[in-house]
Amino acid sequence: MTSIDVQDLTKEFGARRAVDRLTFRVLPGRVTGFLGPNGAGKSTTMRLALGLDRPTSGTATIGGRPYATLTDPLRRVGALLDAGAAHGSRTGRDHLRALAASNRIPVCRVDEMLEETGLTTVARRRVKTYSLGMRQRLGIAAALLGDPEVVLLDEPSNGLDPEGIIWIRGLLRRLAAQGRTVFVSSHLMTETASFADHLVVLGRGRLLADTPVRDFIHARVQPRVRIRTSDTDALEKALAAHGHDAVEHADGRWSVEHAHVEDIGRLLSAAGVPILELVAEEGTLEQAYLDLTASEAEFTTSTQEV
Numbered sequence: 001m002t003s004i005d006v007q008d009l010t011k012e013f014g015a016r017r018a019v020d021r022l023t024f025r026v027l028p029g030r031v032t033g034f035l036g037p038n039g040a041g042k043s044t045t046m047r048l049a050l051g052l053d054r055p056t057s058g059t060a061t062i063g064g065r066p067y068a069t070l071t072d073p074l075r076r077v078g079a080l081l082d083a084g085a086a087h088g089s090r091t092g093r094d095h096l097r098a099l100a101a102s103n104r105i106p107v108c109r110v111d112e113m114l115e116e117t118g119l120t121t122v123a124r125r126r127v128k129t130y131s132l133g134m135r136q137r138l139g140i141a142a143a144l145l146g147d148p149e150v151v152l153l154d155e156p157s158n159g160l161d162p163e164g165i166i167w168i169r170g171l172l173r174r175l176a177a178q179g180r181t182v183f184v185s186s187h188l189m190t191e192t193a194s195f196a197d198h199l200v201v202l203g204r205g206r207l208l209a210d211t212p213v214r215d216f217i218h219a220r221v222q223p224r225v226r227i228r229t230s231d232t233d234a235l236e237k238a239l240a241a242h243g244h245d246a247v248e249h250a251d252g253r254w255s256v257e258h259a260h261v262e263d264i265g266r267l268l269s270a271a272g273v274p275i276l277e278l279v280a281e282e283g284t285l286e287q288a289y290l291d292l293t294a295s296e297a298e299f300t301t302s303t304q305e306v
């Protein structure tokens with residue numbers, strides 16, 4: 001099993017503590033979203049995990065070993081940190097061929113990855129002529145070239161157009177379904193909610209949450225049910241009998257706060273209330289995240305969710 005293990009990790013830049021006694025694990029078979037506002041320490045944590053920077057204290061290991069000690073690291077761990085990393089005067093294809101050659105990766109992977117990332121038609125163009133989105137795709141192709149078990153991507157949706165964003169979502173889901181360990185940083189909530197199963201949330205270098213996305217939302221945002229009926233008296237009576245308050249809106253719909261659609265649907269059905277519309281209004285990751293950061297002061301490492 002190849003997990004990423006971060007243990008009591010701290011990184012200081014002069015007097016500034018960018019990463020503060022961070023402990024979490026990123027497990028295989030799921031996409032873990034790495035969230036936090038600008039400057040929270042996400043990139044620094046990824047750089048430490050990849051051995052690009054030295055921790056002040058603590059450890060970050062991959063499959064139990066520091067990245068620097070891995071043999072054939074590109075075949076174990078694929079990373080996208082900076083899409084500008086490719087040499088501008090090389091073609092995209094040559095960039096990948098050079099990486100394959102220096103990492104003992106079969107050259108057939110180059111064309112496969114160009115295809116996978118939608119770059120086949122521009123593969124013979126120099127990288128300096130690429131758009132930001134194309135560079136991002138090339139960075140992802142490079143990360144996946146060695147067929148790695150562990151994938152770390154820092155803001156992979158950067159510069160991608162809507163079609164690219166849909167593509168990356170599918171790609172991340174596929175990588176996790178293949179059993180890989182997929183760790184993806186972002187500061188875009190809706191985007192992260194669309195691909196992540198699990199979340200690690202940072203605030204000012206500290207761990208604020210390490211929890212499944214679903215639990216993260218449910219713990220912070222109360223669900224609501226919206227109803228439309230042709231018999232409002234029966235609706236109000238049935239809800240009141242079960243201790244629910246219904247609020248009528250100008251458009252004729254009713255809503256019930258703090259309620260699950262399964263419960264409301266069942267009780268209205270049992271009471272014979274005609275239902276024209278029944279909608280679950282689940283909280284969003286954005287609402288949950290804002291709730292968390294608003295109460296950030298209450299969170300310490302002793303109350304973190306694991």
Ligand SMILES: Nc1ncnc2c1ncn2[C@@H]1O[C@H](COP(=O)(O)OP(=O)(O)OP(=O)(O)O)[C@@H](O)[C@H]1O
Pocket residue numbers: 013016017018036037038039040041042043044045187
């Ligand atoms: N090489 C460095 N020297 C000094 N300070 C640094 C260095 N790298 C990062 N920092 C500081 O560490 C903190 C964490 O930065 P980091 O880039 O890890 O955050 P981030 O969560 O990735 O943010 P963003 O979403 O903006 O990329 C910031 O205050 C940043 O200014």
